[in-house]
Amino acid sequence: MYKPIDSSLSPRFCGLSTFMRLEAVKTEENVDFAVLGVPFDTAVSNRTGQRGGPQHIRNSSVLLRPYNPDQDINIFDYASGVDYGDIDVIPGNIHRTYDNIVEGLDPLLEKSVTPIILGGDHSISLGNLRAFHKKYGKMAFVHFDSHGDTWDNYFGEKYMHGTPFRRAAEEGLLDMERSIQIGLRGPLYGPEDYKDAEDLGFEVLPMKKVRKMGYEKVIERIHEKIGPDHPVFVSFDIDFVDPAYAPGTGTPEVAGPTSFEALECVRGLHGLNLVGFDLVEVLPTYDAGDITAGLASAVGFEMISLVAMKKRAEQKALTR
Numbered sequence: 001m002y003k004p005i006d007s008s009l010s011p012r013f014c015g016l017s018t019f020m021r022l023e024a025v026k027t028e029e030n031v032d033f034a035v036l037g038v039p040f041d042t043a044v045s046n047r048t049g050q051r052g053g054p055q056h057i058r059n060s061s062v063l064l065r066p067y068n069p070d071q072d073i074n075i076f077d078y079a080s081g082v083d084y085g086d087i088d089v090i091p092g093n094i095h096r097t098y099d100n101i102v103e104g105l106d107p108l109l110e111k112s113v114t115p116i117i118l119g120g121d122h123s124i125s126l127g128n129l130r131a132f133h134k135k136y137g138k139m140a141f142v143h144f145d146s147h148g149d150t151w152d153n154y155f156g157e158k159y160m161h162g163t164p165f166r167r168a169a170e171e172g173l174l175d176m177e178r179s180i181q182i183g184l185r186g187p188l189y190g191p192e193d194y195k196d197a198e199d200l201g202f203e204v205l206p207m208k209k210v211r212k213m214g215y216e217k218v219i220e221r222i223h224e225k226i227g228p229d230h231p232v233f234v235s236f237d238i239d240f241v242d243p244a245y246a247p248g249t250g251t252p253e254v255a256g257p258t259s260f261e262a263l264e265c266v267r268g269l270h271g272l273n274l275v276g277f278d279l280v281e282v283l284p285t286y287d288a289g290d291i292t293a294g295l296a297s298a299v300g301f302e303m304i305s306l307v308a309m310k311k312r313a314e315q316k317a318l319t320r
Contacts, residue, residue: 002031003076004066012062018083019057019118019300020064025082028111032079033307035116035300036104037086038278040097043123043160047250053282054086054118056248057300060293068305070267078315079308084108084115094123094159101127102134109135112275114307116300119280121250122149125235126164128278129173136231136275140178141168142222144265145237146185146253148204150197161250161281169200176201178232180225182218182265183207183240186253207256215261219268231275234303236266238281238296246295248287259295266302270309277303 004021018024019035028034037054044050067074075081087104090096101124108115109131117128122145132139143149147162150169154160159167165181168174181197185207188194197204203225210218226232243252245259257265282296 001076001080002082003080007062007065017055017059017062019061019297020304021062022081022083024085026084027082028107028113030080031082031111031113032311033081033114033116033304034084034108035081035118036084037118038089038101038120038124038127039086040089040091040094040120040124042092043094044121044250045154045160045162047283047286049283049285050119050121050250050281052284053120053280056284056287056293057118057279057282057296058083060290061297061300063294064297064301068301071270071305071309073305073308073312075304075308077308078311079304081304081307097124098127098130102131105131106134114274115276116303117276117278118300119278119282122161122237122280123159123164124280125278126159126167128276129168129233130171132233132276133173138175139173140226140230140232141174141180142226142232142234142269143179143181144183144235144240144262145181146183146207146239146256147237147251148181148184148193148197148202150200150202151193165202166196166200175230178226178230179203180222181205182222183210183256185255215264215268219265222269223271226272228271229273232272234269234274234277236277236279236299238279238292241295246292248283248292249281250283251281259298262295263298263302266299266306270306274306274310279303
């Protein structure tokens with residue numbers, strides 16, 4: 001069983017800065033989840049520096065403790081996990097980076113380990129989904145973001161952080177009947193930005209609709225859309241959250257959820273067949289007071305909690 005160093009016995013400023021002070025072990029044996037970084041940021045359209053995101057989140061995550069009071073679970077009573085390190089990216093070469101992502105995730109997915117992937121910019125999600133498709137086939141998909149990332153191209157380029165989910169739909173990686181985008185907002189180039197996503201098959205819940213529905217109804221809709229059995233990949237762009245709470249990102253959009261609301265959205269995914277997560281677009285150089293890193297580490301903690309809750313439910317089912 002792999003679990004974090006106990007910070008009541010060892011000060012947080014001692015040792016390697018891993019996620020949640022997990023052991024830095026590249027293993028797939030006796031592991032239920034693995035946190036790993038993909039520090040790629042050369043597919044962005046505005047601010048750059050997301051390559052520093054994985055380590056920035058890790059540095060903040062040393063404050064995390066193993067018990068989640070909101071979900072009433074001690075993670076490591078049910079799940080074993082490690083910090084798996086980073087996938088070697090190729091700066092400036094997105095296609096070779098995608099190959100490395102697929103190669104790096106394959107050993108974890110072969111053992112049914114749940115990856116929690118820290119970006120990096122949002123372009124990495126296409127590589128993640130290619131790897132998951134090899135294991136699970138067409139994935140159900142839950143996408144928290146202020147942008148749909150379904151443009152056909154940007155600056156004439158087909159592979160950017162604004163295009164991964166159009167490419168994923170075109171490549172047949174997603175089950176479009178079970179794919180939903182939540183929180184989209186801000187000025188657009190035209191109405192086709194939302195329409196194109198819907199034409200691809202995504203259900204789109206813009207932020208204004210989210211506010212009218214309320215978060216409980218949004219979570220209900222996600223569960224209705226996905227169902228309990230189909231394998232689900234969750235992609236969380238930190239700019240889903242209002243920049244008052246997450247300023248450290250590349251393309252901030254105002255009028256988003258609070259930190260609490262964002263965490264409630266992640267917590268509400270319990271009961272889905274969650275097999276993988278990514279958390280992207282954290283940009284350290286714009287992160288005043290490290291508040292974005294604190295939120296991102298909390299999102300990662302909730303993702304890990306969901307893995308533990310799934311394991312607990314599986315164990316209970318075996319004892320009935």
